[in-house]
Amino acid sequence: MNRLQPLSEVRIVEAAARVADIGGYAAISMRNVGKELGVEAMSLYHHVASKDALLDALTDWIFAQIELPGSEAPWREGMTIRAASARNVLVSHPWALTLIDSRVNPGAALLRHHDAVIGCLRRGGFSVELAAQSFSVIDAYVYGFALTERNLPFDPETSDESVDFAGEVMPMLADYPHLAELVQHLTGSGEYSFSNQFAVGLDIILDELGRRLQAEAEAESGGW
Structure with a gap:
């Protein structure tokens, strides 16, 4: 990322997406986005009016990816x-x-x-x-x-983890024959x-x- 590029709403929204990819929804803040861009949080407000405006723009960014x-x-x-x-x-x-x-x-x-x-x-x-x-x-x-x-x-x-998980839960399904049948059917081949x-x-x-x-x-x- 070139930190010398001028700030813009597009760059700010893309940075917010990177912040969320790493830290989840709760990590989205003006401070964290500013840190991702190498600038102070206050400088973001010249391009994005508020955190709510950033979240709205980020939502639109998601739909633009589809x-x-x-x-x-x-x-x-x-x-x-x-x-x-x-x-x-x-x-x-x-x-x-x-x-x-x-x-x-x-x-x-x-x-x-x-x-x-x-x-x-x-x-x-x-x-x-x-x-x-x-x-x-x-x-x-x-x-x-x-x-x-x-x-x-x-x-x-992956199939490996689902098969391992099935092996862990099967002992708990002794009294639930239909669930046991389903789990065995889906994971029995090792390819589910x-x-x-x-x-x-x-x-x-x-x-x-x-x-x-x-x-x-x-x-x-x-x-x-």
Whole structure:
């Protein structure tokens, strides 16, 4: 990082992201961001009005990292690309979910993000109501999956740690046969990765949305 570069809102927000990546959401402060940039905290206020303004800008920065569906992308491809990208961003920045939940002032990147997702669904034939429902369901899945990955007591990307964890919990499941069966089934091969389940769950959701889209189209055409 070149500390001789002039300060700007962009540099300050990027520094805040680095601070959060190292220390988590609680580490975000004007003092820590200033330290990351090699300047006094007071100098940041020439570019960012307050800590709240910084947090709003950082939230917008998160949404700017997410790949959006292209203007010509089929709806399913667009939703798959966007959901996978959103999950990757949230996993790369574990503090992002806490930040997003705390903010109420949408920025330009967030609005552009939402507009692009809704636009992709509308171009795919979704009614306004079904597009809104689909957006909510996909987001709930993406955010929930990322939150679970963040809180798992083992690395969700690897099979070794999940197998070791299964070995630790199996003795506690003697009175819970269905849980024991599930754990044994998932980890018995030694190849289970929780993270790999993301695409499977997303496909289940998109399959159902496709059926609802078809039903909506048939209802509008009188069943023909």
